[in-house]
Amino acid sequence: MVLNPVLGKLVSKRVVLASASPRRQEILTNVGLRFEVVPSWFKETLEKSSFAAPYEYAVETAKQKALEVANRMHVKHLRTPDVVIGADTIVVRSLLWFSIVLIYGKCRKCLLSGKEHSVFTGVAIIHCSSKGTCLETEVTDFYEETKVKFSDLSEELLWEYIHSGEPMDKAGGYGIQALGGMLVEYVHGDFLNVVGFPLNHFCKKLAELYYPPSKHNVQHKKYDSIPSVDTFENLSDGESDSSNFTEHKGASKLDSSGMLSESAPKLPSKILELMDGFRASKALFVASKLKIFDHLKHRGPLKAVDIANEVGTSVCGTERLLDACAALGLLEKTPQGYSNTDSANAYLTSDGEYSLHGYIIHSNDHLWPLFTNLESAVKEGSRQNHRAFGKKAEDLFKDYYHSEEVKQRFMAAMHSIAHLTARDVATAFDLSRFKSACDLGGCTGALAHELVQIYPNLKVTVFDLPEVIANTSYFQPSGQHMAPVTFVSGDFFKDNLPEADLYILSRVLHDWPDEKIHVLLSRISAVCKPGSALLVAEIVLDEKKTHPLRAVLQSLSMTEGKQRSGSEYKQLLEKYGFTNTEIKITGNLLDAVLCFKKNLSP
Numbered sequence: 043m044v045l046n047p048v049l050g051k052l053v054s055k056r057v058v059l060a061s062a063s064p065r066r067q068e069i070l071t072n073v074g075l076r077f078e079v080v081p082s083w084f085k086e087t088l089e090k091s092s093f094a095a096p097y098e099y100a101v102e103t104a105k106q107k108a109l110e111v112a113n114r115m116h117v118k119h120l121r122t123p124d125v126v127i128g129a130d131t132i133v134v135r136s137l138l139w140f141s142i143v144l145i146y147g148k149c150r151k152c153l154l155s156g157k158e159h160s161v162f163t164g165v166a167i168i169h170c171s172s173k174g175t176c177l178e179t180e181v182t183d184f185y186e187e188t189k190v191k192f193s194d195l196s197e198e199l200l201w202e203y204i205h206s207g208e209p210m211d212k213a214g215g216y217g218i219q220a221l222g223g224m225l226v227e228y229v230h231g232d233f234l235n236v237v238g239f240p241l242n243h244f245c246k247k248l249a250e251l252y253y254p255p256s257k258h259n260v261q262h263k264k265y266d267s268i269p270s271v272d273t274f275e276n277l278s279d280g281e282s283d284s285s286n287f288t289e290h291k292g293a294s295k296l297d298s299s300g301m302l303s304e305s306a307p308k309l310p311s312k313i314l315e316l317m318d319g320f321r322a323s324k325a326l327f328v329a330s331k332l333k334i335f336d337h338l339k340h341r342g343p344l345k346a347v348d349i350a351n352e353v354g355t356s357v358c359g360t361e362r363l364l365d366a367c368a369a370l371g372l373l374e375k376t377p378q379g380y381s382n383t384d385s386a387n388a389y390l391t392s393d394g395e396y397s398l399h400g401y402i403i404h405s406n407d408h409l410w411p412l413f414t415n416l417e418s419a420v421k422e423g424s425r426q427n428h429r430a431f432g433k434k435a436e437d438l439f440k441d442y443y444h445s446e447e448v449k450q451r452f453m454a455a456m457h458s459i460a461h462l463t464a465r466d467v468a469t470a471f472d473l474s475r476f477k478s479a480c481d482l483g484g485c486t487g488a489l490a491h492e493l494v495q496i497y498p499n500l501k502v503t504v505f506d507l508p509e510v511i512a513n514t515s516y517f518q519p520s521g522q523h524m525a526p527v528t529f530v531s532g533d534f535f536k537d538n539l540p541e542a543d544l545y546i547l548s549r550v551l552h553d554w555p556d557e558k559i560h561v562l563l564s565r566i567s568a569v570c571k572p573g574s575a576l577l578v579a580e581i582v583l584d585e586k587k588t589h590p591l592r593a594v595l596q597s598l599s600m601t602e603g604k605q606r607s608g609s610e611y612k613q614l615l616e617k618y619g620f621t622n623t624e625i626k627i628t629g630n631l632l633d634a635v636l637c638f639k640k641n642l643s644p
């Protein structure tokens with residue numbers, strides 16, 4: 043990881059990208075940064091004339107985007123991130139600012155044609171901490187300018203480009219990374235800055251923040267180059283001291299001009315990370331299965347020998363597992379022993395409010411055996427239950443519910459994800475106009491409970507198979523002021539659906555083949571009155587169907603269902619009489635799609 047050393051400083055932090063831009067996500071993912079995406083709701087409406095220079099507007103907008111997310115996460119989601127990154131890209135020519143105006147005005151002139159323009163991206167890096175209930179923020183911001191010149195462009199070419207759809211959602215109305223690249227004569231400066239994120243400047247800023255000049259590095263007045271640190275070995279050490287800067291064994295060296303020396307091996311860090319990914323997943327699964335995080339939550343710091351005695355494992359094996367967890371940033375290791383990181387306490391303990399324990403155990407016991415047969419799955423194009431579990435897959439859910447133990451495990455897994463995503467799904471749209479909702483396949487009622495909290499006038503019914511409904515009591519929230527949720531058992535493919543003016547399908551559609559979806563959506567459409575709505579919670583793929591990665595990887599389970607893009611959901615829902623579809627990419631593990639039953643024609 044010599045190429046992006048300073049990013050290692052963010053490894054143990056909860057980093058949030060406050061941007062919906064898939065390009066920004068890709069630029070940062072490509073260099074190995076791990077982060078959550080929480081798109082900002084800040085409206086880009088700052089008064090341009092109040093800024094002395096265009097870049098000041100971009101910087102301020104980036105800052106407001108990031109602050110809005112930091113505040114929302116702190117207040118609404120009770121999850122304070124460590125670092126929030128916001129960005130805003132604008133295009134400026136002769137002090138004219140462009141949004142999507144490739145072709146301009148009545149004379150249909152392209153204001154960029156044959157001319158040089160500037161692309162500014164403002165970036166804000168917000169470090170957050172909570173003091174009691176207050177959020178404290180430290181803002182670092184900067185901007186980068188890149189000059190771009192377009193060739194002389196014919197009107198025909200421009201219209202063809204506009205009709206390609208690419209200009210939509212891009213600063214200046216072009217995408218230099220794709221078709222728009224054909225319009226460009228030259229680029230002076232950072233190409234990625236034009237695409238939406240000035241990566242090089244960002245790394246230099248992190249270097250300034252995390253490696254302030256010391257006696258070891260005074261010769262580098264400014265960070266003209268990114269300092270080299272061997273972060274591959276030290277991914278978990280977010281706070282290690284600045285001696286990393288020059289001292290690490292195996293690190294590449296800076297030459298006198300501050301550049302990485304030629305002799306530094308250029309490791310394909312992303313590929314290496316993928317190669318080791320299965321080891322990391324399995325280490326997490328085993329530590330979760332052994333309930334190591336639970337033991338440490340109540341008793342840490344503990345030595346390996348004590349943990350081994352408690353969980354009944356070998357001392358040497360346990361020590362290696364604990365070290366692996368520390369290297370992965372899940373545990374902290376000190377001379378006193380091992381203890382949980384904050385995120386292990388929140389997400390990996392089985393009783394944590396937003397525990398992922400259930401889903402992790404499901405991943406280990408169910409998904410892992412399926413994925414070890416991925417090669418056969420790809421060759422045969424089908425699920426591999428017969429190889430993984432010695433019996434053919436029947437109905438997806440009947441498989442889960444054949445034994446009490448598997449059913450509990452599956453319900454705990456579904457509950458983990460539903461609980462973690464419920465707030466974002468419930469608030470993706472304003473649902474206050476609805477009086478009654480029915481969550482079809484709503485399982486433990488995690489989303490239903492969130493809905494009644496947020497919309498006190500909403501009555502929510504959870505409709506699921508009798509064997510599920512019989513097991514929901516364990517998952518019900520405690521608290522006297524909980525508004526009631528009604529549980530009704532039935533099969534949504536066969537039985538009468540409860541009446542409601544909002545139906546919900548959360549993580550249902552991606553599981554079923556087209557014939558089953560046809561039955562389900564026809565039945566919902568038949569009971570839905572005009573003006574009633576359907577809320578679908580799924581991961582929405584981008585139109586290229588390569589993002590988000592989680593959805594693309596989930597597809598490899600080879601269920602008969604599939605993941606869909608926004609336009610595919612729109613098309614599918616339209617077929618069953620649902621229109622005015624709105625899609626909200628939430629930045630959480632599930633996105634939200636809301637559509638309305640068409641009024642009958644007069």
Ligand SMILES: O=c1[nH]cc([C@@H]2O[C@H](COP(=O)(O)OP(=O)(O)OP(=O)(O)O)[C@@H](O)[C@H]2O)c(=O)[nH]1
Pocket residue numbers: 060061062063064065066081082086107129130131132211212213216217218219222236237238239
């Ligand atoms: O050549 C290219 N130029 C610009 C882009 C993309 O354009 C947008 C810029 O818009 P903005 O900074 O407002 O960011 P949004 O996409 O609206 O997301 P936020 O949630 O951060 O507001 C940006 O996506 C660039 O990537 C491009 O792709 N090519």
